[in-house]
Structure formats: C-alpha cells, structure tokens
Amino acid sequence: MIIVFGSINMDLVARVPRIARPGETVLSRRADSFFGGKGANQAVAAARISRGGPVRVAMAGAVGNDPFGTACLKNLEENGIDVEAIRIAEDPTGCAFITVDGTGENAITVANGANMALRSTDLSDSLLSKATVLVLQMEVSPTDSLDVATRARRFGAKVVWNFAPVPPVKERSVMAQLLQATDVLVVNEHEALAIAEIVGEPVGNDYLRAATILTHEFGPTSIVTAGARGAYAIAADGTQIHAAVHPIIPVDTTGAGDTFVGVLANSLAEGLATGPGMERACAAASLSCLTAGAQAGMPHRDALERHLAQT
Template identity: 80%
Template sequence: MIVVFGSINMDLVARVPRIARPGETVLSLRADSFFGGKGANQAVAAARMGQGGPGQVAMVGAVGNDPFGAACLKNLEDNGIDVRAVRMTDEPTGCAFITVDDIGENAITVASGANMALRSMDLPDSLLSKASVLVLQMEVSLADNLDAAARARQAGARVIWNFAPVPPAKERSGMADLLEATDVLVVNEHEALSIAEILNIPAGADYLKAATALARDFGPTCIVTAGAQGAYAVSGDGTQVHAPARPIAPVDTTGAGDTFVGVLANRLAEGLEVGPAMERACAAASLSCLTPGAQAGMPERQALERYLAQA
C-alpha cells in the first residue's frame, strides 16, 4: 500500500512566450484548468503504475466544500485511488497558478487553502504497516508531516519525503527531525543545495556534495533529480547510483518531479532496488513532459514499459 499524505489542488495554467519578471505583465491567449497538488499528483502517478487494482494507493488530504474539491475527489477516484481519508473543510480547495513558457519551463504560485487544514490525525492507523510506503511533500504543515512520519516509522512503514517546495529557514529544527525519520529523501539540484544551506551544511554549488552530507549526517538515501542529467542516489556510506534520463523536447515540465516520486514509490513498494526504481521513474518523468498539465501526461504502466523497451 502506498499512502500519500499531502496536497490536493486545482491548477490554472497559462501558456506565455516567457515567464514574467517582477513588475512585468505577460499576456496569454487562454488559461486551462488541470488537476494538481503535489500530493494528488504523486498519488496519481503511483496509481497508474499499479498492478493491484483499486485501493493500492490511498490519498490523505483535505479539499474545500466547493466545485473544485468535488472535481478533485472524482478525479482521484477515477484513477483508482482510495479517498476515504480525504477530508472536506470550510477552507477553499487549494489552487495553483502556473505559467509555462515556449520552451516548457514553468513558474508556480500556490494558494494553499484547505491543504493547510490537513492534520496528521487525518491519517488512519489502519493505513500504516510494514507493507506501507508513506509519501510526504512540503505543501502541507511540516509539523504534521513530521508526526505522520514518526507514526509510519513506528508501524514499520517506509517514508519517502519529497522536499518541495522549500520551506522557510525558521523550520530548521523540524527539517532535521524529519530527515531522521525519512528512509528516502527526494530533491532536485536546487532543493538539495537549499536544505544543505538551511541546515548549515557546506556544499557550495555542488548538489551531490550536499546530498552526500545529508545522507551521511541524517541517514536517508538521498535522491537528487537533475533534469537532463537523470537522477543520482547517495546512501549514508557515500555509495552513488546514477539513472540516466532520455533526451526529449519538453512541452510542459509541470508535474515531472511528482511523476518521478510517484513511480519511485510504486517500484520501491514492489521490491525494486533504488537504481532500477530510479530508471523507471526517470523514464516516466520524461514521458510526462510531452503533454500539458501535471497529471495528463503521467503514463500508465504499459506505456512506460513500451517506452523502456525502445532502444
């Protein structure tokens, strides 16, 4: 069982010739809506890899009692995700405002809404066992993430923490505690350097040095996603594993990191070692960049296997 404790959003996406600079207005011909939220994205990516049918992935989150919330819940159910632990609140459903430029890069602003009403008590004990993988991100309260991770560890579950988005430096002590309760930390190059800086770990501009120090000092396997360079995993003893990325012409990179995390969680839950799990996660992330929207391009298992089989 993969249990995702995290955010559920509706994404409003505008295509622009370039990302606006501070104080600049950039025109877009239209805005489109897509299902999103890092938690929901990762749950969908994991569910599409599943072989066990409905209920293999459970979502623990919060949405508003509004049309966006109802639509988000239906979307999760349509993807075979157990939503019994998703709570309806008086806060509005989370909403992300995304601009995507002509080369597929994006800028994102998130209005958290109901996501900040999510509490660790919303995570049922029945979802935590030695067979569970708990997936966390940073779009909900750090304190509730930490409590959820501690409960998961106590139940014998594994914890995957995606350190995105980067929290304020004032959360330093909580981040250190959560690292110690984490089995696998997933960051991109910038996030690896940010968490190292917040925790006063000297790494300069070397994200692998940062990852090595985080793994050595706090214990988790640290995975760094590095775009076209693929992904690197560093264990506590300094051992590195690299998974290459396949070259693509991206249409929209929104959700690529979440695809990576969801597929990684699925393959680790199925018993794969970190290296092969990262290879599949990298390939799935590449495929996700070929379609606009965070979830629209997330591949089904058969599509990913066909892609992996290509030379």
C-alpha cells in the same frame, strides 16, 4: 500499499503576452484548468503505474466543499486512488493561479486553502504497516507531516519525503528532525544545496556533496534529480547510484519531478531496490514530458513497460 499525505490543487493557467506589472491589467484569450498539487500529482503517478500490479494507492488530503473539490476527488477516484482519507474542509479547495508569457516565463500565486486543514489524525493507524510506503511533500503543514512520518516509522513503514518546496525552516535542529524521520529523501539540485546550507554545510554548487552530507549526518538515502543528467542516490553505506535518462524533446516538463517520486514509491512498494526503482522512475518522468500538463502525460503501467522494453 502506497499512502500519499499531501496537497490537492486546481491549477488555473492563462497565457499572456507579458506578465502584468503591479497595478496593470493584461488580457488573455482563455484560462485552462488542470488538476495539480504535488500530493495529488504524486498519487496519480503512483496509481497509474500500480494499476495492473499488486500495490494499491490511497491519499490523505483536504479539499473544499466546492466544484473544484468535487472535480479533484473525481479525478483521483478515476485514477484508481482510494480517497476515504480525504477531508472535506470549510476552506475552499487549493488553487494555483499561473500566468505564462510567450517566452515561457511564469508568475504563480498559490492559495493553499483547504490544504492547510489537513491534519495528521486524518491518516488512520490502520493504514500503516511494514508493507506501507508513505509519500510526503512540503505543501501541507510540516508539523503534521512530521507527525505522520514519525508515526509511520513506528509501524515499520518506509517514508519517502520529497522536500519540495524547501522546508520553511532556518534552524538546523528542525531540519534535522525532518531528515531523521525520512528513509528516502528526494530533492532536485537546488533543493539539495539549500537544505545543506540550512544544516550548516554550504557546498557551493556541488549537489552530490550536499546529498552525501545529508545521508551521512542524518541517515536517509538521498536522491537528487538532475533533469537531463538523470538521478543520483547516496546510500547509507556511501554507495553512489546513477540512473540515466534517454534523450527526449520535451513538450512540458511540469510534473516530471512528481512523476519520478510517484513511480519510485511504486517501485519500492513492489520490492525493487533503489537503483532499478530510480531507472524506472527516470523513464516515467521522461515520458511525462511529452504531453502538456502535470498529470496528462504521466504514463500508465503498460506504456512504461513498453518503453522500458525498447530501451
């Protein structure tokens, strides 16, 4: 079983001729809404690959008692996700307000809303076992996320933690707690470097060195996603694993990282080793870039299997 503990948002996107300056009003012809939040994105990615397989997906999160919350819950259910652990909070559903200019530059304001009402107690012990893969990000309370991770590991669950965005901590000891509660750390190049600096190990631009340090000092298998260069893992024994990606012409890379995390979680839950799981996740992330929107391009199981058979 895969359990995602994380954020649920509605993304409101307006395309503008230029990003507004302070005090300025810029007009857009329309605003489009997309389902988002890293937690929800990763749950959808995992669920689409899990359909037709032996693993089920559940999510613990929080939405408001409003139309956005209703729509987000319906979307998760339609993707086959168990939503019983999602809290209906007094705060409004989380929203991201995004403006994008003609060059692709964007400005984003996120209202966390109900996401900050999520508590570790919303996830029941009955869902935790040796067969559980727990997936976390950094868009809800780090304290509650750490509590869930610690509790899950006591039950023998595997913890996959995507440190995105980079945890808002400055103390090495606090970052160490987060890393030591993690079995599989997933970060991009910039996040790997930032985390290494927080723990007192600045490494310039060498993200593989950063991943090696994080694994050696704190224990998790560290996976760095590197865009067109694929993904790299540093295992506890020091082994380096590389998963390549096949060249594509991307339409929209939004959600590619979340696709990687969700499909990796599915692979681990189905018993695949890290290397094959990363290859599967890289392929799915590439496919997700062929359609606009974070969730719209996330592949279903049959599409991913056809793609893998052709490569």
